[in-house]
Amino acid sequence: MTVRIGVIGTGMIGQDHIRRLTHVITGTEVTAVCDLDTARAEEVAASVGARALPTGGAVIDAADVDAVVVTSWGPTHAEHVLAAIAAGKPVFCEKPLATTAEDCLKIVSAETAHGSRLVQVGFMRRYDAGYREMRQVITSGAIGAPLMVHCAHRNATVPESYTSAMAAQDTAVHEIDVLRWLLDDEIRTVQVLRPRRTSKRYAHLQDPQIMLFETAEGVRIDLEVFVNCQYGYDIQCETVGEEGLVRLPDPAGVAVRSAGRHSTAVLQDWKGRFENAFDTEFREWAETVAAGTEPTGPSAWDGYAATVITDALVQALESGEIVHVDALKERPAFYGGASR
Ligand SMILES: NC(=O)c1ccc[n+]([C@@H]2O[C@H](COP(=O)([O-])OP(=O)(O)OC[C@H]3O[C@@H](n4cnc5c(N)ncnc54)[C@H](O)[C@@H]3O)[C@@H](O)[C@H]2O)c1
Numbered sequence: 001m002t003v004r005i006g007v008i009g010t011g012m013i014g015q016d017h018i019r020r021l022t023h024v025i026t027g028t029e030v031t032a033v034c035d036l037d038t039a040r041a042e043e044v045a046a047s048v049g050a051r052a053l054p055t056g057g058a059v060i061d062a063a064d065v066d067a068v069v070v071t072s073w074g075p076t077h078a079e080h081v082l083a084a085i086a087a088g089k090p091v092f093c094e095k096p097l098a099t100t101a102e103d104c105l106k107i108v109s110a111e112t113a114h115g116s117r118l119v120q121v122g123f124m125r126r127y128d129a130g131y132r133e134m135r136q137v138i139t140s141g142a143i144g145a146p147l148m149v150h151c152a153h154r155n156a157t158v159p160e161s162y163t164s165a166m167a168a169q170d171t172a173v174h175e176i177d178v179l180r181w182l183l184d185d186e187i188r189t190v191q192v193l194r195p196r197r198t199s200k201r202y203a204h205l206q207d208p209q210i211m212l213f214e215t216a217e218g219v220r221i222d223l224e225v226f227v228n229c230q231y232g233y234d235i236q237c238e239t240v241g242e243e244g245l246v247r248l249p250d251p252a253g254v255a256v257r258s259a260g261r262h263s264t265a266v267l268q269d270w271k272g273r274f275e276n277a278f279d280t281e282f283r284e285w286a287e288t289v290a291a292g293t294e295p296t297g298p299s300a301w302d303g304y305a306a307t308v309i310t311d312a313l314v315q316a317l318e319s320g321e322i323v324h325v326d327a328l329k330e331r332p333a334f335y336g337g338a339s340r
Pocket residue numbers: 008009010011012013014034035036037040055056071072073074076094095096122123124170270
């Protein structure tokens with residue numbers, strides 16, 4: 001069976017996912033798209049033989065759409081995800097699930113009332129081969145109980161519209177999700193340190209930031225977020241346990257020896273770094289849609305938890321204090337029950 005997909009939002013990542021669903025993944029086709037920029041939607045639709053429809057609602061309700069992909073701006077996600085649940089259609093929503101915890105909880109309630117999972121959130125790092133192997137090593141017990149995690153999330157540059165709060169909401173949100181999943185643990189406190197600011201970028205921006213987390217099990221995590229590091233896109237993660245450590249590999253690239261130097265290239269953006277992860281993410285999601293089974297990836301609950309924790313980080317950035325993530329509710333049985 002070919003899964004017929006409708007895509008809401010044909011901007012940068014929307015177009016990348018449409019390419020993926022059309023040319024990379026087998027068993028999927030994009031039949032309908034929409035965008036506020038109707039000319040862009042028409043152009044993208046024509047390139048893959050889909051229809052451009054006027055609104056997200058029209059895409060969700062279309063008879064030739066089996067499942068929905070939401071790649072519009074974050075503040076519009078909740079409306080589309082709720083409409084997809086109301087229509088009983090599986091929905092893949094790029095991060096964030098919603099920009100407020102309240103909207104995330106509305107989605108959780110709607111999905112719970114529907115009675116089975118329909119929502120998957122686009123935290124693609126869970127599909128990265130390195131992170132998957134790291135999780136296997138941790139769960140196998142090979143390094144003993146995890147004690148500390150050291151992470152860095154560096155972008156070469158960001159646009160001027162990027163704000164200090166986005167270091168949590170847009171960037172660290174990936175670590176928040178993948179660390180909860182890697183450790184099978186919950187983040188309970190957060191703190192943000194403000195190092196000297198880079199002079200290479202905008203005066204309004206606190207960049208870099210050092211984020212500190214403590215989990216329910218007492219694991220300490222430090223995360224450097226540096227979104228104007230200039231030299232490339234660089235994701236680092238090292239988990240230290242009682243009996244050893246496991247470190248994320250750097251992406252493979254040829255080693256060049258020339259002019260007295262031995263070098264490998266550093267990737268420049270997230271598209272290249274996580275291309276295989278995005279492919280696997282959509283392949284596995286589409287398989288569940290085709291089989292009529294529940295999605296197995298990040299759930300609406302994970303989307304909710306990530307939003308609550310990023311809210312706490314923004315509060316911590318402003319106050320300089322350690323913030324307890326008290327607002328996070330207990331995970332309902334529907335999503336696998338309480339995690340500590
Ligand atoms: N997983 C990742 O690593 C990753 C990477 C980039 C972006 N994202 C997420 O994907 C989403 C889109 O990001 P982007 O970089 O493609 O942004 P973008 O601005 O390039 O594209 C968004 C598109 O959505 C359209 N749009 C906005 N509201 C709409 C609505 N109500 N109905 C229809 N179309 C609408 C806009 O016109 C725009 O064309 C964001 O939530 C972002 O956080 C995730």
